[in-house]
Amino acid sequence: MTQLRTVQVLGGGSAGSSAHVKSLTAGLVARGVRVSVCAPDSLERIYDFRGCGADHVPVARRGDPMSLGALRAACSTADVVHAHGLHAAVRSAVALGGQRVPLVVTWHTRVYADGPRGHLLRLLERRAVRAAAVVLGASSELVDRARRRGARDARLAPVAVPSPRRVPALGDDAQDDSNGKARAELGATGRPLLMAVGSLVPDRGYGTLLDAARAWRALDPVPLLVIAGEGRERAALQGRIDNEGLPVSLVGRRDDVTELLAAADVALLPSRWEARSLLAQEALRLGVPLVATAVGAVPELVGDAAELIPYGDATALAETVTRLLGDPDRRAELASAGRVRAATWPTEDDTIAHVLSVYDELTQPSPR
Template sequence: MSVILVRPRASGGLAAHVDQELKELTAAGVDIREAPVQIQERPHLLADLRTVRTLRRAMRTAPDPVAVHAHGLRAGALAALAMPRHGAALLAVTLHNRTIGSRATRRIGAALLRVIARRADTVLAVSPDLAEAARRAGADDVRHAVIPAPQRDEPIDRAEPADPADRADRAEERAAGERRRSRSAGARRRPGAADAPLDVLDILVVARLAPQKGLHDLLDAAAGLKAHAPIPVRLRIAGDGPLHDELSARIRAEHLPVQLLGRRQDVPALLEAADLVVSAARWEGQPVWLQEALRAGRAIIATDAGGTRWVTGEAAHLVPVGDPGALAAAIRAYRDPQLRSHAESASRRRARELPGASDLVAQLTEILLPDGSSW
């Protein structure tokens, strides 16, 4: 038995998930190999034809029986076109993202999904809307994809940055963590020049600075918190992306209590320093960082986007997508330390229910070995 893994051109959480699958199935003794292809982000006739031919050759030369697992819409459709019309090869496709863009782009996406639905044995979807779209396209076997947060084996990067301003930011994060722990323990703090006021709410967002993440909605909420019955908040956004300059300019122009931290490798330390985590996403799959927030026992406010509810269950306070007023109202409510304490307990309970690497291996074993044979 051999498995051919078809990887899309991707970074971030999708790439990390594919890496995790490769690592865990290899550790389980699976003969798994990556297809020697590079899936283009956009359709390209000649490149796509070469990809289909390469995938067919990989299937012919791999030890029988062969199972193919493709990630993403284009990778899945090209793998489906490469599948032999007759034979024992099996195809599973994981859908990770919703098709957005122009009407023409959405039509192409719908056509690719129909190809997958006709030829894939199993479609795994990271969110309810993707699962429903696959069923509407005609897929017979559609399942909830198991997307566990990879365990962080590497130590948290606590090296002091060279830039003095960055060093000051790290020192403030450590101080915020101490303040949060003191508040959680009910301890009285001695006031000092470096301390923030007792009622400052430290909020963390981890997001790529891209339209999908709803960051302008988040800034609208921050502006509402500042303008109407203002409450003291400190909102930090960890991540980089194409909207950086646009967001930064708005934060400066409106004097918003928001700080762009850039790309960070110390998310656990940031979570430890936060009173509250917030996601304003317009769409999500199964956000790994919210799984980390649950495991850290943080109170969570999030938009009810994509597969977010699949991750948080009843632990998070979910608000409608694209509603900055609801987001601001929820943040106001979570100034109450008792409410945050209840939410933190709910997060820790939900964290114990989250899937792990063994659940991922179990799901893929069931799908790729439907006859119960061994690897």
């Protein structure tokens, strides 16, 4: 049997989509599939696709002729090209123009824009989904959106991400020691630790989070809010933190997010929209109480295992966190419910098997 050859295409690569591609790549390689990952060098340094057994093809997140040429050359010998995210999908569609190679597109999230940029965004979405043989949406809402944009075949495909290397048990002395070291490093010894993770961009809701942090200054002891991530809003957020004296620390991009999150008293997800949030999945698996906005696929992901609040409501966010910090029984209840909920999600093996079945469907000869 001829070895199946796939090309995975990433653009800028959110943490969720990049982690998914790494997991998918490792699983496909283990099943005898030849995988090439077209992604910027920066993502290869972080996610080490080569270490999973894939070929890495450096392709910048641009649509210039050189980048498109490199992408086209990489895709020319593939049996299936799989693009992750809108920008990767559009560039893949352009690169595949004239080639008889099926394109699979996974939508991990959505982008918000108004006015002329919003119109351009809709055009790009239509271009991407109409070029795809199959669109896989990480949530029901994304599947519906792809169908409205003209997708020929759009399917729900919940994206599983790797489980934490070690899910701590309650009362685990080694884990308690690790948590203590993480809290000491962050400056949260003797005070509650709140944790948020994600790119520092407007739709993440960090402005609302800083508004809530003003209220937490009245608590004793004052909790420390740690935000892990980088992005164009960093300077503005740091300016507010400094000017308003907020108990908030921006720690940048970290490769030990799981360890930091495991040490937190509460995880926070204040986003405007999320599909299968990486933070939400890790928090529930780790048994860390989660406060999240009731947006996108978050309610269907977490069920009753998290506290849900409206997007942009700083008062609700501040009050919910304050209540949780004063109620250890409720935090323990959420920790237990989170682990139970996480056990119901598709596994990495489920996700890989589903994607491979789509590839097989697109590459098998049609019955006469």
